Amino acid sequence: MSEPELKRTPLHAAHLAAGARMAGFAGYDMPIQYPDGVMKEHAWTRTSAGLFDVSHMGQARILGADATSAFEGVTPGDFAALKPGRQKYSVLLNDTGGILDDLMAARPDDQGLFIVVNGACKDADFRFLDAQLSGDARLVRIEDHALLALQGPEAAAVLAAHVPAASGMAFMDSAALTGFGGVDLIVSRSGYTGEDGFEISLPAAEAPRVWAALLADERVRPIGLGARDSLRLEAGLPLYGHDVDPSVSPIEAGLAFALSPSRRRRGDFPGAARILAEVSGAPTRARIALKVLEGAPAREGAVIVDADGAEVGVVTSGGFSPSLGVPIAIGFAPPALCAPGQRLGVVVRGRTWPVETTDLPFVPHRYVRRP
Amino acid sequence: MRFTKDHEWVALEGDIATVGITAYAAEQLGDVVYVETPEPGRALKAGEGMAVVESVKAASDVYAPLSGEVVEANGDLTGAPETVNAEPEAGGWFARVRIADRAEYDALMDRAAYDAFLETL
Numbered sequence: 161m162s163e164p165e166l167k168r169t170p171l172h173a174a175h176l177a178a179g180a181r182m183a184g185f186a187g188y189d190m191p192i193q194y195p196d197g198v199m200k201e202h203a204w205t206r207t208s209a210g211l212f213d214v215s216h217m218g219q220a221r222i223l224g225a226d227a228t229s230a231f232e233g234v235t236p237g238d239f240a241a242l243k244p245g246r247q248k249y250s251v252l253l254n255d256t257g258g259i260l261d262d263l264m265a266a267r268p269d270d271q272g273l274f275i276v277v278n279g280a281c282k283d284a285d286f287r288f289l290d291a292q293l294s295g296d297a298r299l300v301r302i303e304d305h306a307l308l309a310l311q312g313p314e315a316a317a318v319l320a321a322h323v324p325a326a327s328g329m330a331f332m333d334s335a336a337l338t339g340f341g342g343v344d345l346i347v348s349r350s351g352y353t354g355e356d357g358f359e360i361s362l363p364a365a366e367a368p369r370v371w372a373a374l375l376a377d378e379r380v381r382p383i384g385l386g387a388r389d390s391l392r393l394e395a396g397l398p399l400y401g402h403d404v405d406p407s408v409s410p411i412e413a414g415l416a417f418a419l420s421p422s423r424r425r426r427g428d429f430p431g432a433a434r435i436l437a438e439v440s441g442a443p444t445r446a447r448i449a450l451k452v453l454e455g456a457p458a459r460e461g462a463v464i465v466d467a468d469g470a471e472v473g474v475v476t477s478g479g480f481s482p483s484l485g486v487p488i489a490i491g492f493a494p495p496a497l498c499a500p501g502q503r504l505g506v507v508v509r510g511r512t513w514p515v516e517t518t519d520l521p522f523v524p525h526r527y528v529r530r531p
Numbered sequence: 532m533r534f535t536k537d538h539e540w541v542a543l544e545g546d547i548a549t550v551g552i553t554a555y556a557a558e559q560l561g562d563v564v565y566v567e568t569p570e571p572g573r574a575l576k577a578g579e580g581m582a583v584v585e586s587v588k589a590a591s592d593v594y595a596p597l598s599g600e601v602v603e604a605n606g607d608l609t610g611a612p613e614t615v616n617a618e619p620e621a622g623g624w625f626a627r628v629r630i631a632d633r634a635e636y637d638a639l640m641d642r643a644a645y646d647a648f649l650e651t652l
Contacts, residue, residue: 192588193561197561197562198561198562198586198587198588199561199562199587202587386561386587386588387587389588390587390588456565456567456583456585456590457564457565457585457590459589459590479587479588480564480565480585480586480587482587487564487565509567509583
């Protein structure tokens with residue numbers, strides 16, 4: 161059996177020209193790191209502005225008079241209350257309250273919802289939505305657009321030079337704007353790093369010029385998926401397929417905020433029986449955050465043990481934190497063990513290393529919220 | 532200095548071989564954040580895992596280029612794993628091994644052969 165050929169984003173040639181190390185991710189040939197390397201790219205994003213090509217992610221519109229009510233049929237969010245110009249994090253739920261994918265859904269304009277889903281899940285998500293959306297709601301895939309993320313403390317100042325209206329946006333705002341000399345954009349003030357920043361959807365044909373225009377600013381450097389992963393782990397943001405999968409509920413995953421109060425009262429979302437029971441009782445497992453006090457990085461699959469060496473949980477994402485200078489990890493464990501300040505252990509290659517439970521995020525978020 | 536196709540280097544003095552990973556390997560790994568070196572006294576067989584080197588993203592095995600007994604591990608790498616990137620073929624050494632069979636060393640690639648091998652990658 162031969163490997164299916166990897167797809168390319170509209171910026172593939174730009175990544176090669178920049179000397180990126182490429183690898184397959186979500187079916188695309190993606191930049192893992194540029195010549196700077198993961199540590200420098202990570203630090204650059206935390207101190208200046210990092211530019212990410214995330215065009216592998218799935219973009220679509222949900223259109224029709226029933227768009228928001230139909231979307232509520234597969235999510236636990238109150239999308240009827242989502243105001244124009246705002247965006248909301250949510251999850252697609254299966255019948256047992258497990259998470260099929262996590263996503264952003266926005267109302268940048270008056271054309272229904274604009275959604276962005278994970279690249280690895282997008283084909284399955286879109287088939288699911290095609291089958292599940294009721295009434296006159298319909299899914300329209302956006303195949304001819306790229307998606308860029310500009311993240312970091314200098315992101316707003318950099319983008320203002322090209323898209324002046326973006327300056328007035330706050331965290332989780334979404335807007336249809338024009339910039340970079342007349343290009344139609346959908347801009348949201350959000351991201352996957354914990355920093356202030358923007359995600360920008362734009363026509364694929366314009367992507368190389370816009371990418372180059374942003375990189376022409378000396379405050380901006382290109383950042384690969386390696387640093388994207390270490391940045392999101394420090395920010396405590398889950399990675400679908402690792403920290404979250406169809407067996408995991410939003411409550412177990414520490415994503416209770418995705419459950420809108422009005423939907424919780426109505427209990428009218430898939431898997432409500434399980435999810436509401438977990439809200440009022442206690443789930444059997446919860447999100448745990450660990451700082452490794454000494455020893456090797458604990459990566460996905462590493463067993464978490466108590467002081468007696470008994471297995472109590474598992475790491476779902478782990479690695480080295482460039483900002484903190486120590487290994488960090490998130491995983492699942494019984495809720496009683498997840499409170500911060502407890503000593504546990506992680507087993508790496510047969511050796512148990514001491515860890516301490518901590519709060520999330522590991523590194524404080526620096527979102528720019530509306531005053 | 533001799534080299535393996537797994538990108539380890541060996542420098543031999545008497546019957547003591549100093550072992551590390553090559554500049555090429557260090558560059559491929561990226562920023563090294565953790566190194567697990569073998570315990571002194573451990574008997575190594577050529578080709579078996581003798582150490583683990585970890586970057587931000589992943590853990591990689593380092594294989595014993597030849598058989599012998601570990602006589603010293605580079606303890607400096609515990610506190611300064613970045614030495615593997617800064618000086619892969621000097622201060623970033625992993626372990627010293629008392630070799631059992633000089634013929635194993637002679638069979639490894641010399642610098643010219645290793646450079647030619649890198650050209651094929």
